[in-house]
Amino acid sequence: MGIIWATRGKNWGNCFLMDGGFQDPLPEYLSAFSGLENSREVFQKMGDRVIMRFEDPEGRRDCSGRPIEHDFVIDGPELEAKSTLEEARDFVWPLVAGQYEKCWAADSV
Numbered sequence: 001m002g003i004i005w006a007t008r009g010k011n012w013g014n015c016f017l018m019d020g021g022f023q024d025p026l027p028e029y030l031s032a033f034s035g036l037e038n039s040r041e042v043f044q045k046m047g048d049r050v051i052m053r054f055e056d057p058e059g060r061r062d063c064s065g066r067p068i069e070h071d072f073v074i075d076g077p078e079l080e081a082k083s084t085l086e087e088a089r090d091f092v093w094p095l096v097a098g099q100y101e102k103c104w105a106a107d108s109v
Contacts, residue, residue: 001076004029005096009104011063017099017109020073032073040069043085050079054089057097060104068104 004020006029019025032051036042042053056068072092082088103109 001074001078003075003092003096004032004073006071007100008062008068009106009109010060012106012108015109017103018096020075025073029071029073033071041085042071043088045079048075048077048080050074050082050088052085052088052092054085057089057093070100 002020003018004016004022004025005018006014006016006025008014016025016029020028022028032049033042033053036044036051036053039053040055042051044051051073053069053071056070060068062068074092079088079091082091
């Protein structure tokens with residue numbers, strides 16, 4: 001399973017915490033979210049690829065009070081049986097929650 005994960009933290013701006021195995025994940029990310037830039041929640045399946053955006057399950061906000069959003073582009077069959085954003089989030093979030101917990105309040109990543 002390849003995971004591109006873009007988010008921001010309490011004190012740091014948008015960045016990729018996972019690159020999905022790409023040297024530069026930005027083109028893949030931009031292509032996946034093309035036309036969805038302003039959507040607050042996203043769940044889209046395209047073959048073996050799932051694109052999703054959701055607010056932080058813990059309700060965290062950045063230092064300006066804005067809700068934290070997590071954007072994922074996931075390649076692989078693991079999410080094939082998931083048919084809703086909630087199902088996909090409930091599968092993916094436990095895989096990354098510990099990593100985010102460690103870095104979200106840092107000054108930078």
